[in-house]
Amino acid sequence: MYDLIVVGAGIAGLAFALTAVEQGQTVLVIEKNKAPQGASIRNFGMVLPLGMPTGNALNRAIKSKEKWLDYSKKANFWANPCGMMMAAHHDDEMTAMEEFNSHHSLPPYRTRLLNPDQAQVICPGVNPKGLVGGLLSQTEVQINPQQAIKQLTHYLAKQDEAELLFSTRVLQVHSGDAGCEVQTTQGTFNAKRIVCCPGHEFNDLIPCDEQTRPKTCKLQMMRTIKQKQNWAFGSMFSTGLSMLHYPAFDNVKSLAAVRERVTYDHPEFEKHGIHILAAQNQVGEITLGDSHHYGDDPDPFINQEVNFLITQYAKKVLQLPSWEIKEQWIGIYSKTQDDHVYWTQPQDHVFLVTGLGGTGMSTSFAIAEEWFLENQAG
Ligand SMILES: Cc1cc2nc3c(=O)[nH]c(=O)nc-3n(C[C@H](O)[C@H](O)[C@H](O)COP(=O)(O)OP(=O)(O)OC[C@H]3O[C@@H](n4cnc5c(N)ncnc54)[C@H](O)[C@@H]3O)c2cc1C
Structure with missing residues (x-):
């Protein structure tokens, strides 16, 4: 027994x-x-206190991060405390980041604002075209989930x-x-x-x-081939739009302007739950995503229209030496309310x-x- x-x-x-x-x-x-x-x-392998609402979820993420670092040594796998940068390619996104940062620059979140030059140093993978600035969170750790x-x-x-x-x-x-x-x-x-x-x-x-009971969500993901040798993407990456998806930002009043713009200019992003997250693993590949479709019994198919929208948006906010895709897949999780x-x-x-x-x-x-x-x- x-x-x-x-x-x-x-x-x-x-x-x-x-x-x-x-x-x-x-x-x-x-x-x-x-x-x-x-x-x-x-x-994505993002161990991500940023985005968690304060309270249980944030405390759990901070505790779990220490466990990941500990087990990476014991079990011998890669763990990179590289932090996460949110890039602002619109003024309204930067305003929302400033509002968030004014409350959260101290632990547990430890965020700081970046100007465009600083953002490119932290994350050389960011597209400098139209870049207004960014928000860096220094508590995040990246692992390669596989x-x-x-x-x-x-x-x-x-x-x-x-x-x-x-x-x-x-x-x-x-x-x-x-x-x-x-x-x-x-x-x-x-x-x-x-x-x-x-x-x-x-x-x-x-x-x-x-x-x-929890709801089921289907997500679409993709991964590039290895980028050229010695090219480093930098910190993990997300867009200003990601703030609309993370409960930590629920109380940021100025996000209303971002939501309004996206609803008007990009209803397709709302329809498919698209925002861009990206991270480079230890072999040099970039994992990119994602979309969110809720409903029981998700179908097994990769919708190429959705992947096209993800790639099109990613190309606006990222610059990669190679966009050649090595693999695409769907992921499914259950999510409680x-x-x-x-x-x-x-x-x-x-x-x-x-x-x-x-x-x-x-x-x-x-x-x-x-x-x-x-x-x-x-
Ligand atoms: C595309 C995508 C991106 C994500 N990105 C992140 C991220 O960057 N950071 C983050 O924190 N979270 C992320 N998540 C969420 C995270 O991956 C999930 O919350 C987490 O992996 C769920 O773990 P789990 O063990 O509950 O489920 P699973 O990983 O699905 O494991 C369940 C296991 O149970 C097995 N199983 C099921 N039924 C049976 C049975 N009857 N008998 C025996 N075995 C059974 C299955 O085969 C499976 O191996 C992401 C999720 C997805 C889909």
């Missing part, structure tokens, strides 16, 4: 399993694919307390008098407690109330943790720690 069984080896499942091991608990991780292939390897998830999985597998079972689908979970039982395609396993971290596929395992995590306990000792939305890479370690604190083993 394990102390804990974790369903799903995305970042949420791994964070729970790693935290269990830190506490000396035995843990079995069960993953349906032969390696994690969900949202946790399809994202490398980091792989290395965390290897690291976990080496720990005496942990076992990982891949290519095994969990069919049912339930608790009984003699502990919890997990039925899988490879047999039945028992534990004192079960935490299910199945990402957007949660409803197959634990049906949730239709009104309150409040608190950035949906956790529920459908049965005794059985828990569901999902709904992390666009912030799961930034918050999962702290969420796992919180859960262990609130649910001390009996």
